[in-house]
Amino acid sequence: MKFMMMMHAPRSGWKDAGIGTWPPADIKAHIQFMMGLNKELKGAGEFVDAQGLAGPEDARIVRANKSGGPEVTDGPYPEAKEFLAGFWIIDVENKERAYAIAARASAAPGKGGVPMSIPIEIREVMSGPPLTE
């Protein structure tokens, strides 16, 4: 089963309390943790893709205007409290395994090495029609 794990970051304070404001050793530990997690998933044959997204400042929402051309507005919805910082796609045996991996990612070390408890949204990736026998 394939799942997308979406890592959300709080919109408020992400500039003033973001990773760049942590002590250097904590930043290093966080980066190493994330790299290690990806390596572990690859080693387990469960890794499909992982991407970090560029900052939300340059994010835009596009809708087609009447003539079908792009109508571009700032986004994502400014009232949203969180933004999507990055995602993984994993291919695992069952939902429980996906939850376990998400928990690992959620506990990435933050400032002072304290587990961050990042909210990770889990969505199953839809697949082809099932075999009916």
Next chain:
Amino acid sequence: MTDRPSTFTIEHLLRELAPQVLGPVIRRFRDFAAAEDAVQEALIAAARQWPEEGVPENPRGWLIQVAARRLTDQIRADSARRRRETAVFMQEAADHQIVPSPDDPAGLAEEDDTLVLLFMCCHPALTRPSAIALTLRAVGGLTTAEIANAFLVPEATMAQRISRAKSLIKKSGAPFRMPGDRERAERVSAVLHVLYLIFNEGYASSVGSRLQRADLAGEAIRLTRAVHHMLPDDGEVAGLLALMILTDARRAARTGPDGEIIPLDEQDRSRWDRDAIAEGVALISRTLSRGAVGPYQLQAAIAAIHDEAARVEDTDWPQIMALYDLLGRMSDNPMVTLSHAIAVAMVEGPAAGLKRLEPLDQDARIAGHYRLDAVRGHLYEKTGQREAAIAHYLAAANRTTSVPERNYLNMKAAKLRASA
């Protein structure tokens, strides 16, 4: 048949031969797209067979014959009428006309072919990503899978990109021959730009998961070397080649064990490739002494000055500043102004460098770009204005689209804060 060669040797041989095989096949069949597909199939067949059976005595002839046979088969399948005409014609062609003699494995005609192919693949009608992909396949001899892997896109996507590029070339009606003198300079510069982009892609992606990806920087150097061999008197070709060699020479020193960026002034210079530096310096020195200086030559000269400094404090900054000044006059490029400002800061102090950056806030091409913030952070750090430096580093970190760069900039801010 010779001794069993290594897969590595065969891969190299095939990449060398790719354009020399494609040229004659296109000329004979007058269909670039079909010929290119057939040659690709022949290369794949060789990559499979040669490690087992050995390299044939005339590898180029072998490849041409296999490609021609595939095309003939295809034409046969396409049309019964054409079959009668081409069967005889092709047999003759495959056996005699287009197979080069083993005594002349790389004559003048083949060199021209490679150049004409490059001009075609870097045709102005193509988007840059298409030109890059087509160049790597048709001239570089890489497989679609290898190219797809290098650019981290699915193979089917890359195959489609290549096939669309070929149909655009077909539509443009570009003939398979050398462009005239007037057009030629322009086309050479388009080729150099594509090669430069391939190198850059390889260089940028050399951070992190490089081992899983085809060596694009190495491939760009190989192709530029071939162009330089064909156009030895072109100063900009030589300049680009020297620039690539001199930049690539620092590759081993520019990232740490976790793929983190190590800036030029903190690199372990003992890890730089001395032979490559000697080659690059000799090449650019020879080229500059001949006059008609262009932007690639100037960038190579700057890279040479960095590479020749045994310690970072030995860097000849006044010379670098003068070269960036010259480069700035040649092309109106805000990125050059940025680099110039750094050099000015090294010679006249960081305040003078910061002053040079001011006009860039009015330049829509770079205002708000993360690199402007990154350079400001760097220069404010040098003036001792810690808070301003931290703010600019963080602003740059929030805007860059490169993960290693974001990590680097966040780390710069964090270290400054910790040093309080």
